[in-house]
Each structure stands twice: as C-alpha cells, then as structure tokens.
Amino acid sequence: MRVLLWHVHGSYTTSLVHGRHDYLLPVLPDRGPDGRGRAQTWDWPATAVEVTPEQLADEAVDVVIVQRPHELDLVREWTxxxxxxxxxxVYLEHNAPEPHPVTSRHPLADHCPVDGIPLVHVTHFNRLFWDNGGLRTHVIEHSVVDPGDRYTGELPHAAVVVNEPVRRDRMVGTDLLGELAKAAPIDLFGMGDGPIPGTNQLGDVPQDRMHTELARRRAYLHPVRWTSLGLSLIEAMHLAMPVVAVASTEVPRAVPPEAGVVSADPDELAAALRTFVADPDAARAAGQAARAHALQHYGLDRFLADWDRVIEEVAR
Known part of the structure; x- marks a missing residue:
C-alpha cells in the first residue's frame, strides 16, 4: 500500500518505514516541521519517498497516518x-496526556469526531490515561531497529539521553541528576540548552556513534518523570545495557526486574547505580536480560506486523 505520513519523530519513523509498504513523506523547501521529507541522519529504505504538496494532489494514497491535529487540515488542503x-x-498519538494526566481529553475526540479514524497509542499507559472519548483505540507498542549487542561497560559511568534538559527540567528528571551523579559519573547525551551541574554533557551525536558510546557506559539511567516511553531507553536495552529508571508511566511494564532497577525512590536509584559501577558482572547480566526482553517485546517484526493489521483494517 501507499502510506502518507509526516516525518515527525525520526527514530519512530525509522522503524515504521522499514515495513512492506511505500511511504510518502511530505517535503517543503525549508524542510521545516511540516515538510522534513526523508531523514538526513538515519538510513531509510528506498520505499520512503519524498513528495511535495503539489505532487500529493495527484498521488494515489491508500492510507494516511496523521500524528498532529493540524495534519488533518493538511491532508484536505494538499490531497x-x-x-x-x-x-x-489513522491518528498516531506519541505523547502521554497533557496538561493533566487523568482529565486530558484527546483532541481527536472533540475536534475530529469522525468514526472512521481510529486512534493508535504507543503505550498501554497512554491509552488508559488519555480521555479518548468514544474513539476506537489500538496500542502499537514501540520498537527500534536493532542496533545490536554493543555493550562493553568499560566506563564506570551512567549514560543519560535527554534533549533540552533545561527547558524540560522536572518532566525529564533533570533535577535528579545532581544527586544521582554522587553515586556514579553521569554522561549526558542529547541536544543541550544549558549546563547541568554534576554531569558531563557530550551533546548531540550521530545515532550510530551514540549507540556505540552509550554501550561503553556501565549502565543506562532513565530519570524521566513524564513521557510515553523514551525510545532511547528501548535502544539502550537492545544494546544490552542494564537499566536504572524512574518508575513512571510505561517504564514499570517495559523494564523487567532482572533487567535493572525501576523505582520511585531516588535513594534506591542511587544504590542501583553504585551496585552496577562496583559490579561489572552484575551489570552485564542485567544488560543481557534487558536485551532479551527488548528483542521479545519491542522487536521490529512485531511492531510492523501490528501496524499491518491496523492499516489493513482501516483500508478495507
């Protein structure tokens, strides 16, 4: 089938375009948010094709995947x-509910009350906590293209991946890093927007290189309080890294006990970091359990099969 979707989230789109369909990706001259086209830093198959708004008027489209409310208007305007x-x-919702975790009503429920548009959530937590109105809902859990077991754990440090840690602050757990850095040196990857005391900020690096660098660290620290389920966490588990994570949103379901430590107690998180730094064998064993779980529950084949079922259902 020919599937129209916008390049909104690079890692997620990377997984999706590895399916068996042809994927039409709108492109604009400035490659802004509504026209990024193909990724510039990810390796995408040739079936991911750029199309201009002018071309879309004449393109055959079997299914549209929208990810933001205004894309519904763009579909009407451009096609x-x-x-x-x-x-x-299909409406794909990436985010946990905002502004309130329980009472937030999904915009599709009120502004686009079309029975023919099902809502796809990326976690079970999101489907449970969003007010979905009477919309048909599905859950297609995350996946990433497997980067392979790269774990060496040679550096007795914790790795964190967070973009814009200053602006997003408590939402991504930036305020926790100073104290946790007393338990283990913290190397912070991602697009920075200011200094974070107590951390070694390594900035935004290309994905493949980042995977290698993450896997050199002894453990992966996921301090985020409020997100669907960070794809960097799933990537770290695929890399065979042990996980130390805040017990929030989907994380308790995503990380089994044998893969690391999940807790809402910062003292327990700090103790886990100290344990992994002091015991490389325990860290490696937990990392292998994390990888096995990620391959079973967040593998690409399962993800693409789930998407095929939804696409075929709406295209009938």
Missing part, C-alpha cells in the same frame, strides 16, 4: 481528500 471519509486515516 483534496477528507481524512476518514475520502481516504482511510
């Missing part, structure tokens, strides 16, 4: 077709 009526459409 001349009504989402859910003239062209089968």
């Amino acid at each position: 001349g077709r009504r989402p859910g009526l003239d062209v089968p459409t």
Whole structure:
C-alpha cells in the first residue's frame, strides 16, 4: 500500500518505514516541521519517498497516518481528500496526556469526531490515561531497529539521553541528576540548552556513534518523570545495557526486574547505580536480560506486523 505520513519523530519513523509498504513523506523547501521529507541522519529504505504538496494532489494514497491535529487540515488542503471519509486515516498519538494526566481529553475526540479514524497509542499507559472519548483505540507498542549487542561497560559511568534538559527540567528528571551523579559519573547525551551541574554533557551525536558510546557506559539511567516511553531507553536495552529508571508511566511494564532497577525512590536509584559501577558482572547480566526482553517485546517484526493489521483494517 501507499502510506502518507509526516516525518515527525525520526527514530519512530525509522522503524515504521522499514515495513512492506511505500511511504510518502511530505517535503517543503525549508524542510521545516511540516515538510522534513526523508531523514538526513538515519538510513531509510528506498520505499520512503519524498513528495511535495503539489505532487500529493495527484498521488494515489491508500492510507494516511496523521500524528498532529493540524495534519488533518493538511491532508484536505494538499490531497483534496477528507481524512476518514475520502481516504482511510489513522491518528498516531506519541505523547502521554497533557496538561493533566487523568482529565486530558484527546483532541481527536472533540475536534475530529469522525468514526472512521481510529486512534493508535504507543503505550498501554497512554491509552488508559488519555480521555479518548468514544474513539476506537489500538496500542502499537514501540520498537527500534536493532542496533545490536554493543555493550562493553568499560566506563564506570551512567549514560543519560535527554534533549533540552533545561527547558524540560522536572518532566525529564533533570533535577535528579545532581544527586544521582554522587553515586556514579553521569554522561549526558542529547541536544543541550544549558549546563547541568554534576554531569558531563557530550551533546548531540550521530545515532550510530551514540549507540556505540552509550554501550561503553556501565549502565543506562532513565530519570524521566513524564513521557510515553523514551525510545532511547528501548535502544539502550537492545544494546544490552542494564537499566536504572524512574518508575513512571510505561517504564514499570517495559523494564523487567532482572533487567535493572525501576523505582520511585531516588535513594534506591542511587544504590542501583553504585551496585552496577562496583559490579561489572552484575551489570552485564542485567544488560543481557534487558536485551532479551527488548528483542521479545519491542522487536521490529512485531511492531510492523501490528501496524499491518491496523492499516489493513482501516483500508478495507
């Protein structure tokens, strides 16, 4: 099938375009948020094709995957077709509910009450906590392209991946890093927006190199309080890194006990970091359990099969 979707989240789109369909990716001259086209830093298959808004008017489209409310308007404007009526459409929601974790109503429920548009959540937690109204909902759990077992753990440090840690602050657990850095040196990867005391900020590095660098660290620290489920956590588990994570949103379901430590107690998180730094064998054993779990529950084949089922259902 020919699937139209916007390049919104690079890692997620990387997994999705590895499916068996042809993927049409809108591109604009400035490659801004509504027209990023193909990724510049990920390796995507040739079936991921850039299309301009002008070309979309004449393109055959079997299914549309929208990820932001205004994309429903872009579908009408750029293709001349009504989402859910003239062209089968799925709404993919990446985020945990905001602004309130329990009472937030999903925008599709009120602004686009089209029975023909099902809502796909990326975690069971999200589907449970969003107010979905009467929409049909599915859960397609995350996946990443397997980077392989690269773990060496040679550096007795903890790795963290967080973008914009200053602006996002408590949401991503930036405020926890200073105290946790007393238990183990913390190397912070991601797009920075200011200094974070107590951490070694390594910045935004290319994905493949980052995977190698993460796997050199003894453990992966996931301090995030509020997110769907960070793909960097799933990547770290694929890399065979042991996990120390805040017990929030989907994390308790995603990380089994044998793969590390998940807790809402910062003291327990600090103790886990100290243990892994002091005991490389325990860290390696937990990392192998993390990788086995990630391959079974967050593998690419399962992810793409789940998407195929949803696409085929709406395209009938």
